[in-house]
Amino acid sequence: MAEADAQLLAPFTTWPDGPAGVAASQFQVAGMHCAACAGIIEAALLKLPGVQVASVNPASARLALRWWPSRVALADVLAALQSAGYRATPDVAAPARELRRQERRQALWRLFVAGFLMMQVMMFATPAYVAEAGELSSDLDRLLRWGCWVLTLPVMVFAAGPFFSGAWRQLRAGRLGMDVPVALGIAVTFVASTGALFDPAGPLGHEVYFDSLTMFVALLLLARWFELGARHRAADALEAVAGSLPMAAERLRDDGSSERVPPEALRVGDRIRVAAGEAFAADGCVLAGQGWVNEALLTGESAPVAKAVGDAVVAGSINLDGSLTVGVQRVGADTTAQGIVRLMQQAQSQRPMDSGVIDRVAAGFTAVVLLLALGAGIAWWWIEPGRAIAIAVAVLIVTCPCALTLAAPAAWLTASGALARRGLLLADLSALERLCTVDTVVFDKTGTLSEDRLQLRRHWAQGADADALLAVARSLAALSRHPHARALADGTPAGAWADVRELAGRGIEARDATGRLWRLGAPAWVSERPDLAARLAFGCGDCVLWLDLAEAPRADAADAVKALRAQGQRVRLLSGDQPAAVAHMAGALDITHWRAGATPASKLAAVRGWQADGERVLMVGDGINDAPVLAAADVRIVMGQGAMLARSTADALLVSDRLMALPQALALAKKTRRVLRQNLAWAAFYNAACVPLALAGWLPPLAAGIGMAASSLFVVLNAQRLNR
Template identity: 85%
Template sequence: MSAPPLGLHAAEADARLLAPFTTWPDGPGGVAVSQFQVAGMHCAACSGIIEDTLGRLPGVEGASVNAASARLALRWQPSRLPLAEVLAALQAVGYQATPDVAASARELRRREKRQALWRVFVAGFLMMQVMMLATPAYVAAASELSPDLDQLLRWGCWVLTLPVMVFSAGPFFSGAWRQLRAGRLGMDVPVALGIAVTFVASTGALFDPRGLLGHEVYFDSLTMFVALLLLARWFELGARHRAAEALEAVAGALPTTAERLLPDGRSEQVPAERLAVGDRIRVKAGEAFAADGTVLAGQGWVNEALLTGESAPVAKAVGAAVVAGSLSLDGVFTVAVQRVGADTTAQGIVRLMQQAQSQRPGGHGLLDRVAAGFTAAVLLLAIGAGWAWWWIDPARAVAVAVAVLIVTCPCALTLAAPAAWLTASGALARRGLLLADLSALERLCTVDTVVFDKTGTLSEDRLRLSAHWSTSGDADALLALARGLATFSRHPHAQALADGGDGAHWADVQEVAGRGVQATDVQGRPWRLGSPGWVSADPDPRARLAFGREGAVLWLDLEEAPRADAAEAVAALHAQGRQVRLLSGDQPVAVARMAEQLGIDDWRAGASPDTKLAAVRGWQAAGERVLMVGDGINDAPVLAAADVRIAMGQGAMLARSAADALLVSNRLMAVPQALALARRTRRVLGQNLAWAALYNLACVPLALAGWLPPLAAGIGMASSSLLVVLNAQRLQR
């Protein structure tokens, strides 16, 4: 008999459990406002049903359902009403609710996106109106446009420009003010200064055409400049939001509850964070795995696309590893929990993504300093140009100064590196390699030696049967019996045989620690499966495992199976001219066999963690730049010492925490692809920086000479930034 849904009592529904999706307007312990995602809604009438149902529960002060987004905002008192009763009430009327842990961040992004869109719309729409009013002055002959009509059109441009200055251009002025207060010269400073100077100069020319500011107005250039910059920022904002949504997708895939199996055969629903290593959970078709673990019973197809990027379902059977966040498509699994909470692969991915998204690569700070010095030089240059033209032609002094400010805006310079780095990291993520440190892209360019661990890195996690033979019976018939007995053991050697085995033939099964498993057949005869010396008094030294009884013994040899793309990855690394080494703590025979299969000439066996560390430091002392790929706890020290570190996605937590990147797809071809992409990223970054420098070298003299009007300067600046971003997009291929 199952326990009540969720099994979370009021005393347990504390701030710690509710915090990810709940706010407390009156402080913890008072009224809570929780956000939920609702499944099963089909029309607007569903909103009323849910609101009425929840409104009748004691402790609920209000419920609001957005039919379009299928999200529920519940105002309630957790001290009076358990969360389990809330979910049960919804389930009773046909709806499923899941805590929406990303509600606050999503709302913040929604407001930010909406405001940014309004700014772009206002600037773009009014830009078109201003340009329409300014067109007659450009196309009319000298006598076709009367002075009073010309002045009226200018006044119209000025009025339409005011909302652009007050509302749309607000972020540039606020950003410049923050940068100045912090004692920095970011790119908002010259942008805001150029906008302000252009508006003031044009306004002065409008009010006093014969004054010192001349008679030319640039309201069309000004509004176009603001619209183009806001459009560029809109695309940048969209990229940031997509990255945040990808992060939430991984975090949101983790179920909030799990069905835990009890020793007496019953089950209970518990919060996922209360699972412990060693627990057994049941996962039904359509449900997500709440923890990393190993399948104890059941088989079927699992979708791991959210974690690995691989859309094709993966077959899982007894002994297979499963990861939290993956989805059971058609099978019912019993899983032994191995990793929970922060130690799961999915949570590791979330942390890596958060770390990468919040990180400023080492080169970024250098570029910021270059941009700051460049900005200071530009300001001095613009002031000097304006002063010089004041003596040459006062009417053009302001226009020249503004053109210099606009054309030298360091947008392309400051976008050059981030655009390349972020695009490259996104391309690697699609290949299943998540970067925790963006600066690793630069270090990957210098790698000339790639060192692999063997077990769990070059090889699959499971062993496979490579050969079987018998001198005292039918080897194939004995193998079928051995497979059946192997189903009763969780030992990796037994699991290598268990596929397809039928345990119905056996009785009185006992597992002997350190030796193997024994049982009796239907005729009462004892059989053993385990170490050769335990099964037979005369073991075959070629066998790693034996099965049988006196007079009928089957010898079995097991080996590690290399990953499907391991040989291809090693060949690709050799083709790139890199040295490939295998460093393992396993026996020499097993290491030599794996090295021969994959074409690795340089290998070392029986290496302890200290030996591995000394080997890597020795290669580094000889001038080599080492990339280490590993998965185990004993790989953590050598991973930390390597120049670049990649950990397998299902490796030990300690190894993952020491890594620059996480190979969540476990596809080794991502390693040579990452090395090739890193070099392409360096080339693209060099091209972007060269273009930014060339653009300024070409345009600054034109602006100083008065041959580049502010409108053309604005178009050139936006075009240079667009070219930098588009060039970086080539890294997606």
């Protein structure tokens, strides 16, 4: 097998018998509707000479294949599936997803064991709480206690395992994490209760706390289950983008033939053909064909986008219908999808500054807790030895810093996920805190407030009906794919023109039914006396229509500016374009503070001047020629998609191009800060209120366990409000 083939198979294939043996690959199958489809797929693949085993799971639509890549090519496997009426893509995320599945399954089993046995222990312990004096015989009471002890053993050995292993790792690393007091509290409670069971007259007293212990473990595992779910949802979102690229692309040769190659083999300038239902393997430009493309995975926009010749397409988006020929412009690390993956990985792996401070506070707090518990146990040993262990355990449990250490990560990660669903990807989580202080939003114009397309602003003619000429011009413009012509046509159907000819740099010309030659294009080409106020002209001889095309503001630009003002933000427009164009855009969006003809140096000076006056600036640009001013701003957001993703140092990337995400981000940042403060305040209040109660002996271990688990659950659920 060639080295290139091995590299292609590596992300989704394992080699049980070594590189020269059989390969075990995972695929995701599309087009399955019932269990019978599994048999069809398996039969089709088993006909191939190098396939040993083909197994399809109808529930998950995943194919497990054991085969010899040296005998049959990957392209042949995919082609066999397509011939059978199905599509398949290699499942590169299978190993990570399997690890998460195992982690989730094990966590659920631990929670089930702890919860189920907790109910049984509570059932056995209830008679001791409700029986009147003399109603429960000592033999029956002792038998019920032994039953509680037996049922608690699986909780200690299996369900509580993560706490003990986590505490051991933390102690070996010389750190005091939140697992240390939890594990110590569980162990001390179990040992003390076991001693009381075996020797009721001994130094550990006669009280047992197996019901409190099992409930404590169950509640804490429930809180961790919610935390695990939040982590896995973030990983699933990342995989959805990372796995959006196909594993093979159809590259067109110069002689008209084609070949299937991995995306890594594509180069800038290659031509690829993308059939209906396939994903684009690279960023590029449509060279032939037209159809609808779903870019929801990358931009968050669910509505399909029409694509025709000249339109840009991004890797990972799905061609919904028709066949498109695409000229490759960006490959590998420069593609939009890979840039998004890197940004998401960078954001999800970051630890915000506040989180690090909280972790250090929690470590010191844990040390104080251990000393408090030890001191309380020694003091109560002299006061009332039978209660010393219970009070020390209650102090350990009630002061566990779970809520404190979960407060910041739960809020930050939930907020970043909520912004990602709105199309705003955070590369730096600390930007959320800085967004709270912003009072000035500065926009670039071209590519930021304006779309890539143009729109007709006004038209005029001398000695002719301008509206009638405009209708004729639109019908001719429909025959051209030039951006100016497409903006003018605006969906108008093409007319009955003959001898149509398009000249590069000039425009398009054609003859009408009477044989007259009409031209649409550069004013100097259409007329001997061009109107300098026009960008485009249409005419025949002395009959000329002048057209002024302008940049179109984004669909939600006006709403975004209005929403920012409603939040108390100053909105400024800073552009290097001509004053007339900038004034038109500012007027259309009701922006009173604008500056035109700004160079990168003057933009930088302007932002620094506003900052010197005490303003906190959020700069929104396209990342192309705004690097200096973006670097100087307090918060930096880059618009659009492209190769700059791989090298952008912006705080966030607006992949959806929806400007309403900006006021939403500012509002969510302030809400995140409120939620974070609520979480920290709750953790502080909880400890301040419960520690004295535990030290005084008024808070039994059962109540302490409920309070500690409830506090952890509170901060996680409170952070989930940011998803709304």
